[in-house]
Amino acid sequence: KEKIKCCLPQNTEDFTKIDGGRSDMLDLDRFSDITQMYSMFAPCNCILVSNLNADNLSADELEKLLGILERVPDVTAVIFNITCFSVKDERGSITAKNRKLIDFIRKNGTVTEVKPKTKSELIKLIVRRVQSLGSAIQPGCAGMIAEYCGYDGHLIDNEVDRLCAYANGQEITVQTVDMLVPKQLELKVFMLSNAILTSRTKDALNILDELIRQNQEPIALLAVISSAFIDVYRAKAAIESGRGTQDVIDDFGYKGKEFVIKNAFASCSRLSAEKLYRCMELLKETDLALKSSSGDGKILLEKAVVGMSADG
Numbered sequence: 001k002e003k004i005k006c007c008l009p010q011n012t013e014d015f016t017k018i019d020g021g022r023s024d025m026l027d028l029d030r031f032s033d034i035t036q037m038y039s040m041f042a043p044c045n046c047i048l049v050s051n052l053n054a055d056n057l058s059a060d061e062l063e064k065l066l067g068i069l070e071r072v073p074d075v076t077a078v079i080f081n082i083t084c085f086s087v088k089d090e091r092g093s094i095t096a097k098n099r100k101l102i103d104f105i106r107k108n109g110t111v112t113e114v115k116p117k118t119k120s121e122l123i124k125l126i127v128r129r130v131q132s133l134g135s136a137i138q139p140g141c142a143g144m145i146a147e148y149c150g151y152d153g154h155l156i157d158n159e160v161d162r163l164c165a166y167a168n169g170q171e172i173t174v175q176t177v178d179m180l181v182p183k184q185l186e187l188k189v190f191m192l193s194n195a196i197l198t199s200r201t202k203d204a205l206n207i208l209d210e211l212i213r214q215n216q217e218p219i220a221l222l223a224v225i226s227s228a229f230i231d232v233y234r235a236k237a238a239i240e241s242g243r244g245t246q247d248v249i250d251d252f253g254y255k256g257k258e259f260v261i262k263n264a265f266a267s268c269s270r271l272s273a274e275k276l277y278r279c280m281e282l283l284k285e286t287d288l289a290l291k292s293s294s295g296d297g298k299i300l301l302e303k304a305v306v307g308m309s310a311d312g
Contacts, residue, residue: 016045020052020080028061032068035076045076051206052080053087054097062097066104080105086209116213117153122146125153126160133164136171144177150184150211185216185224190263192305193228196279197267201309208305218297219290222304226283229276235264236276279308 016034020026031047039045054062072078080101087098094102105111117125126142145163149155159181163172166180188211195204211221238248245265248254254261268276286304290297 015048018047018049020049026052026057028064028068031065032071035068035072035078038073038075043075047076047078049078049080051082053082054101055095056202057097062100066101069104069108086213116151119143119146119151122151122153122156126156129157129160130164130172133161134169135164135167138171141172141174141177144174145181147185148177148181148183150188152184155184185211189221189224189228192225193232194267196305196309197232197271197275199309201306204305204309205302208301212298212301218301219287222283222287222290222301226287229279229283231260231264232268232271233276233280235261236268236271236273239265239268240273282307 018026018031018034034047035045037045054065057065069078087094087102089095102111123139123142123146126145127137127139130137130142145156145159149159163176163180166176188207192204192207192211195201195207212218234248234252235245238244245258245261248261249258252261282304286300289300
C-alpha cells in the first residue's frame with residue numbers, strides 16, 4: 001500500500017479495492033460506475049484492482065474493460081496490481097489478452113515490472129539490515145527468515161525489526177527465528193490445499209504459481225504439500241474410525257501443533273475418501289516423476305494440482 005501511495009497525490013488515503021483474481025465475479029458495470037465517482041475528501045479517486053488476469057475475460061469483456069478505462073476522468077487513478085500469477089507463458093512471452101491490456105495501460109499511463117529478489121540477494125539485505133539495527137546474524141539464519149516470510153520483502157522488514165528488538169544487540173539465532181517468525185510458506189500451502197480440496201482449480205494454480213515464483217524448489221514444495229495432505233488423510237481416517245482430534249494429536253505427535261490437525265479435521269469434513277485417496281496417489285506419482293526425470297517441475301506440479309482439484 002505504501003508503494004502504491006507514492007504514485008498518487010498527497011492525502012490520498014482511501015482505496016476502492018476490487019479482487020480481480022475472481023474475474024468470473026468481476027462486475028464491469030459496477031466497475032464503470034466506480035471509475036466515474038468523485039472523492040469528497042481526497043484529491044484522487046483511487047481504484048486498486050488486484051490480480052486481474054485478462055486471459056480469463058472473454059473478448060467482449062476485455063473490449064468493454066478497455067472502453068471503461070478509456071473514459072476514466074482525470075481525477076481517478078486505476079491501478080492494476082498483479083502479485084499472484086505471471087502474465088507470461090512458459091516461453092516468457094506475455095499472453096495475448098494480457099498484452100492488449102498492458103499495451104493500453106502503457107499508452108495511457110505507466111507499466112512497471114518489479115522482479116522479485118533472489119534468495120541470495122534477500123540474505124545480503126537481511127544481514128545488512130540486522131547489522132544496521134545493532135545485532136548480528138549468520139547468512140544461513142537470514143535464509144530461514146526469507147523462507148519463512150515467503151520471500152516477501154515487506155514481511156521480511158517487519159520480522160527483522162521485531163527480531164532485532166527481541167535480540168537487543170545480541171546475535172539472532174536459528175532458535176529465535178524458529179520461535180518468533182511465522183511460516184508464511186505453511187500458510188500458503190494451507191490455502192493451496194484448501195483450494196484443491198474444494199475444487200477451486202484456478203485459485204489453486206494461482207497460489208502454486210506464486211509459490212514457484214518465490215523460488216520454492218519443486219521437490220521441496222511438493223514435500224510440504226504432501227505433508228499437508230497427510231494431515232488431512234489422518235484426520236479423515238480418524239473420523240471414519242470414530243476417533244477425535246486428541247487421538248490424532250497423541251498418536252502422531254502433533255503436540256505444540258494442535259492447530260494443524262484441527263484445520264485438517266475442518267478441511268476433510270465434507271470430503272470423500274475417494275477424492276482424498278486420489279490426491280495421495282497423484283502426490284506419490286508426482287514425487288516419483290520429479291525425482292526420476294528431467295521434466296519441468298512446474299508443469300508436473302501443475303498437472304498434479306489440476307488432477308487433485310477435479311470434482312469427485
